[in-house]
Amino acid sequence: MSATTNKQIQKAGDNANQIQTQTFVQNIGISEERVYDIVSAACDRAIESCLMESRLAVEQRLNSFKDELYAIVGNQLQLFESLREPSCAATLGAAANAAARTNSADDHQMLAELLVKRFESPSDRHVATGVSKAIEIVEFLTDEELAGLTVFFAVNRYTPSSGVIGDGIKTLAGIYESLPLNLLPAGTDWIDDLDILDAIRYSSITSLTPFLDLQFDMLKGYTVCGVGVDSAEEAEVLEKLEEAGLPTDLLVDHELNPGYRRLSLRYIDRFDNLLYRHDCDASIPGIPLSNAQIEALRFICQLSQDDSCVAFIKENLKKEMFKLPVLVKVHDWWNSIPLVPRLTPAGECLASANARRLNSSLPE
Template sequence: MWKGKQRQSAGNDSTQIQTQTLVVVQGVTEERAAEIAEITARKVASEFTADARSAAQARIGSFDQQLVAEFATKGLLETFRDPGFQILLNKAQMQAAATENEADHELLTKLLAERASDQRKPIHLAVTRAAEVIDSIDETTLAGMTLLWYSLDTFSASTDPLQSLIGREGNYHDLLNAGPLPKGTAWLDDLDLLDLISVDHSQARTMKPLEDLTIDRRPGLFSRGLNEDEANEMRRRLDALSEGLASLVMPHSLAPGYFRINAASLGDHREIAERKGLSSGQTKLLEKIFEDCSCGTVDPDVKKKAIDFIEGLPNYSKIRTWFNGFNSQVAIRITAPGIAIAYSNARRFNSLAGLDKLSNLLTRRP
């Protein structure tokens, strides 16, 4: 790519002459990115004795090839210019040298790609810490943390209750390929030592069963529903607020003959109000409609139907049995580096379509 600069000069009664200077703007190519990686790799290799240097160089070379190819595919090669990224690359290469496991190299690659995709500090801090501990996590523990994160911190993009559960079933199928599931709770303590999760063993705080976590966090999908007369009244109230809002009323797939508001929770009214440009007063009226439609309350009968449906989902049922084997013994919070590792590892097996970007997941965490 080039940009042209023009200069004009002319004296009195003279002919004006126009000259043009070409300024070449060269982007980072795959070849240049590989050169930068090789330069930083030399520094890493120099840290090892002659006995270990050959193995370290081979492992780093394998990792660098994956990294450059991934960044080229995602259009991230310009990141190699960034001094901050080169510092992180140096640390990642050190970790790559410590393991010959290709899965570890792939995970490091995914982590660095997430870091390159967003320039905000929260993701920089999370990815930097995550890259430092990857070689300390075995395959079984990594699989457990990935499924733990997916179960605790993610929601289906679907606003239909059955489709939401079916979507999780498909994702669980893919994520079970991450490796065998860990048993007991010792693996949780290992992750706690690495500051990837925070574990509370006191009986004062424990986690709900998996099916309750899935359902109770999205009460609007599992609300009691509206009969036809109630649904028509809600359509009238919604249309009075803003044209087209009546379309929020939809059939309830877990309560045949009934309807519900197309929202996962009571708080969803704020996003809808903002999108529609509603005033403060109109927003309060919309919230009242959501309350009247029980968007914040799970109906026991609907919940039972949902659990019956879950029991027919083999992958979900497998994760449910595993999760419910330790949920009553501990309370768990996944830290930012833990989220970064679990998210990046999950992306190795599933695109996680509909899930927010890692940077947004990190900034919204409690």
């Protein structure tokens, strides 16, 4: 949560265990040389299965695949510990075979990203199923189909974490800017093709939720009604913050609902991972909130929810978003989708792998 002074509450990030990961790398049980031997052996088996006349082309493709895999893994060689699980080793072989069938460097990057996703969750059967199927169909996707799949996934899954509305909307725009918006498909052919490939399922009976309605629901911390300025509710909120030992400047003016105030929180239903900081020095560890502080925030968020301002806030959200052309483009494309797609496990794996291929800073 951001605030107007040097006090803030922040949501613990997904990468909060980076130090732990670094320690794991230092105690890795598989050497770099052994990793290269394992990957090379999988690629050699793919070469052995090809015709003599195509061997040179296959060797070049597999060299490209290996380069992409090593580049993505970087110094996280501990991921290859997952090869102790036989099914992960089989996935490596399947990826090598798929890499041999395509001369696209983008496909090789995708296959490498999918392998990393599999190695990160070696015992997750849902991931295993999705990655295995995704590897089978990578070579059959057109650039436009993959773009549509990725942006559809991104709209549904990526959301900002900043408690400041303007910053959050800019972050969302930045995510979309890193995606292939210039390749977005039109019509229904791309949906039909992805359905055939088992990347999506779709319904023609219902309508897709409009982009702004979807964002209004996803960005609940931004779109709550809030409490009126100088109202009895505001006084009650300030009292609750003081009683819980939280700074009162956590209550800020509502950017989308003038005359009201809200907590500078992106989420209004997630409190367990919040950390409290007394200053802006990120090197100082945050302090987990007490049960009393969590209950105070939960009470304030519930008090801030009122349907009376929905139309007004939604219109102001639209105005803020439409200041950024990239959000207008995504809005227009999303609202033009004639069917209601639903991503399968394979579609989710393909979309998330492509998003991370294009923007490595995106979370899993």
